[in-house]
Amino acid sequence: MPERLDAFMARANEAYYATHDPFADFTTSPEISQVFGELLGAWAAIAWEQLRCPASIILAEAGPGRGTLMADARRATARIAAPFHAAAKIHFIETSPTLREKQQARVPGATWNAALADLPPGPMILLANEFLDALPIRQFERAGGAWHERHVEANEFRLLPAAHQGEAPDGTIFERAEAALAWVATLASRIATQGGVALILDYGPGTDSTGASLQALHAGKQAHPLHHPGQADLTAHVPFPALATAAHHAGAQPWGPLPQGIFLTRLGLWQRVERLATANPANAESLHEAAHRLAAPSRMGHLFKAFAITQRAAPTPPGFEA
Numbered sequence: 001m002p003e004r005l006d007a008f009m010a011r012a013n014e015a016y017y018a019t020h021d022p023f024a025d026f027t028t029s030p031e032i033s034q035v036f037g038e039l040l041g042a043w044a045a046i047a048w049e050q051l052r053c054p055a056s057i058i059l060a061e062a063g064p065g066r067g068t069l070m071a072d073a074r075r076a077t078a079r080i081a082a083p084f085h086a087a088a089k090i091h092f093i094e095t096s097p098t099l100r101e102k103q104q105a106r107v108p109g110a111t112w113n114a115a116l117a118d119l120p121p122g123p124m125i126l127l128a129n130e131f132l133d134a135l136p137i138r139q140f141e142r143a144g145g146a147w148h149e150r151h152v153e154a155n156e157f158r159l160l161p162a163a164h165q166g167e168a169p170d171g172t173i174f175e176r177a178e179a180a181l182a183w184v185a186t187l188a189s190r191i192a193t194q195g196g197v198a199l200i201l202d203y204g205p206g207t208d209s210t211g212a213s214l215q216a217l218h219a220g221k222q223a224h225p226l227h228h229p230g231q232a233d234l235t236a237h238v239p240f241p242a243l244a245t246a247a248h249h250a251g252a253q254p255w256g257p258l259p260q261g262i263f264l265t266r267l268g269l270w271q272r273v274e275r276l277a278t279a280n281p282a283n284a285e286s287l288h289e290a291a292h293r294l295a296a297p298s299r300m301g302h303l304f305k306a307f308a309i310t311q312r313a314a315p316t317p318p319g320f321e322a
Helices: 005-019 034-050 068-080 082-087 097-106 178-194 240-249 260-266 269-279 281-295 297-301
Strands: 057-062 088-093 111-113 124-129 138-143 146-153 156-161 173-176 196-203 215-218 221-223 233-235 253-259 304-310
Touching: 005 097, 005 138, 005 146, 005 178, 005 233, 034 068, 034 082, 034 124, 034 196, 034 269, 034 281, 057 068, 068 082, 068 088, 068 097, 068 124, 082 088, 124 178, 178 196, 178 240, 178 304, 240 253, 240 304, 253 260, 260 269, 260 281, 260 297, 260 304, 269 281, 281 297
Parallel strands: 057 088, 057 124, 088 111, 124 196
Antiparallel strands: 138 146, 138 173, 146 156, 196 304, 215 221, 215 233, 253 304
8 A cells, every 4th residue: 555755754763763763874963073062062052142031941852862952051051151040940852762761961960851832931042953754754746747646565666646836847746744733833832932042953955946866865875765665764855934934824933944064153153163272282183073073164154054043123143144
């Protein structure tokens, strides 16, 4: 029986994250450099001040991996933003038992929630790094003058007729990230009504585009996205313009997307790297290499984007100044 692609992707990724340490297959920004998490900790502290310093605030992370980002952020805020550090109550949105165990070791005292809707009410600062790209997508393909939707059968694509999706030449493929859009709409609605700010860092073109972006990593290497279900990490580009529209329609203010390299540079990436390199000259080369990997346009600095959500009357979040 053919299975729609988004159902296949959701099932495969759920199995993968429940049973694997994904960082055996890929490396995310927090694992590349401690400076990434430190800068996001400083960003959260400034965002808290823009929220008028509530005495208690949820500091949540969606898809926290091994807990490295939050551990680095907390180390930074303990040093440079003690009032915010004390006010922040750490919540992780995570379902994987394997990853929860690793997060507990790095961030003792955190609280775990299975979904965004399970977070307690109140103002919130939310961080999400490479979270939305793993949410399931649908794919549509134009063939023979008609639209079809990609399904999966026997670990291969199968095209089934789809409703009219507009005019396009044969061979056109486009993706619809319904799960990501719904998640962002829920997040934006909460921020609009309860206060707070969200920072999302992920990869995608930053403009409307067509084409298939679904990819898989299996045993640390690129693989066919259908051939190792539950054993490979499946991801797709994040449609930032559509996310901005969803946030706006939910009553919130979207910011960006902004290339990650520009965003991190504005937050002080290079100044922090220089201070660390001066204090640890033996590690200076690796510190600079990691920073270039995060910020260089030819590496992660352009394809990866920063995107924020605030209330409509809120100040411009750090890093998004024109």
